[in-house]
Amino acid sequence: MKRNLWCGLVITLLLISSAYGVKVGESAPEFQTTDSNGRVHTLSEYRGKFVVLEWHNNGCPYTKKHYESRNMQRLQKEWTSKGVAWFTVISSAPGQQGYVTAQQENEYLKQMNASPTAALLDKEGDVGRLYSAKTTPHMFVVNPAGVLIYDGAIDSKATTDQADIPTAKNYVSQALEEAIAGKPVSTPTSRPYGCSVKYAH
């Protein structure tokens, strides 16, 4: 009986530790999520392309820093035009800041002139928890082989001030540029900065 209890505990601990399992250099976990137009996306269907995941909350001052300055839209446009798949992921639970319906998200994308490949609606927080997404924004880059090559902040200046953007080092662009040039990513992880992701309690 006691032994079973211990086995159970060990298995639970293993499950918990695998929850921390998204690591740079390892395979990015597969997901299946519906976007704001009702289309289902899986990570594996983008094998052969670089993929960017951008955690998003339209009311968070750190997200607003990068949208009201048009920085995020510029990055989306630049990288999708170079064949990168860019997913905005919204893990806010219903009733929490940043939660949007499909229609509200489409209006927002239009209003902000944002052009991600798709906006994934993750109100249950499954994709967020799978990737341990902590903040908005929190950025991930996956290479064409499906390996995670960047996990962290959007850039090097952890503030809400738009004036910091031009002098900050953008880690997402840096990771993509280096990886496309066949070089190792010089900053593969950093502390993501922003508001906490508003998961369901």
Place this chain on the structure above:
Amino acid sequence: MLNRSFIQSLGILFTSTAWFISPTPGSADQPADEHVKLELVSEQDVLVPGKDLWLGFRFDLQDEWHTYWVNPGDSGEAPGIEWQLPAGFQAGAIQWPYPERLSTPPFADYGYEHQVLLMASVRPPAQLREGETQKIAARVRYLICRDICIPGQTQLELSLRVKSGAAASPAGELFRAARARLPRPAPPNWKISAASIRDEIVLDVKTIKSAKAPQFFPLHAEQIENAAPQAVTAFPGGIRLHLKKSKHLLKSIPRLEGVFVFASGKAYLVDVPVFQSRRSGHTQ
């Protein structure tokens, strides 16, 4: 406080403008100072030429709101202070009281609820004329969060008269309370060491027999998993705290710096090299 009400009315002005142009439904375009009162206070009522003076930034937060420690943890941002000092004045570093662990499962932040005083010493030059008044000012940028976050910034100032002898100010009690929360150097008979073993950094403290619910707060981000439980085990002559390494830690860390806090509220500074255990099968 004329200055404050001026800033507040500015805040209202900005809010109403933001309301019209706000492109984001459901966003929190309310000024942060509706939820926090910020003040610059001095431990002494006067300035003594050439003598350190303790000043403090006092945050008085509404219930449920918090601001952040120097390492904010998984989200958030520490307050930033830009001094505007008269010529010849020098400010020391902010002394951060130990924080609370603010749990937002599956993550954790480090910060302060209710009230906190962020102290710093300021040294005026030796050649100041008695009787003159000096203005010390600072711009504070901060983030406060509840379920939502609001950034704020405030200009604070304080005028002090130069006198040859010090006189305690009514704010003295705030400083005494804040000092009780500042981490101090560990007693010399303690032996603190750290080692990297597999997916843990273990922190050993020798010559203390037991400790009720000690907690370690890392000074640097992305060294340990902030929300992971910190298990305590005993060994002959000491205790061991088990810290789970951050998944963002791709290289071994040479030193572990932070604050070790006991349930009693006593807090000690930790700054030790991290021994790389051979038992550790991989560097991660």
